[in-house]
Amino acid sequence: MLLDKVTEKFGHPTLSLTGWMIKKILENIHETLEINTAKLAQIQPDSAVLEVGFGPGLGLQEAIRYLTNAKGKLYGLDHSEYMYSVASKRLREQIASGKAQLFLGSVEKIPLPDSVVDRVFHSNCHYYWPDLKKGSVELHRVMKPEGVMVTTFKLHSIKKEVYFGPLRGKIWQPEPYIDVLQATGFKDVYMEDREDRGLKFNAIFATASK
């Protein structure tokens, strides 16, 4: 029961003591992974980039460093009002200048037109989505042909979380997500084991085809 609540809060942090603790955990434990995810997305100076499930916004902060051309634009989408407010404060200057735009909403209904995004990334996120297929269809819809999508997670930690309770009942295995990506128009879908400064993690890459 308690663990179900924890899972729910990680998938949708709210303004509360638990939400605040989750924010602190994400800021302190996920920073290296978010930095690596933005790096693996191969962001070009003029890319249009979307991060889904940005949490406190560390990945957004990293991604925007690559967008050195005036055309480069950063979008973020998260369905948690609390995370939206935390990340909006973190990125306030870039939002004010129009370089970044954050949305409060779900991956199942991304508030962007078709074929506008070159790069998508998300980290520790897809296993909380209510419908993997709907999420994947939406990602593909907003991406330009040949756009690159990358997602990262720590499979060894996930397995522990499933064993101890959080994430129990979720589709956390990479294979179903890989299958869904392939079935919804992505090509060259593959997973790699990665390591950076002692952090072992996994990344799924996919290319939008149209």
Ligand SMILES: C[S@@+](CC[C@H](N)C(=O)[O-])C[C@H]1O[C@@H](n2cnc3c(N)ncnc32)[C@H](O)[C@@H]1O
């Ligand atoms: C475990 S947190 C990870 C946050 C951040 N990516 C990190 O690694 O620190 C999951 C995030 O995904 C967001 N999220 C979960 N399901 C979502 C959905 N369907 N649409 C948009 N955001 C979602 C949550 O609100 C939360 O901020």
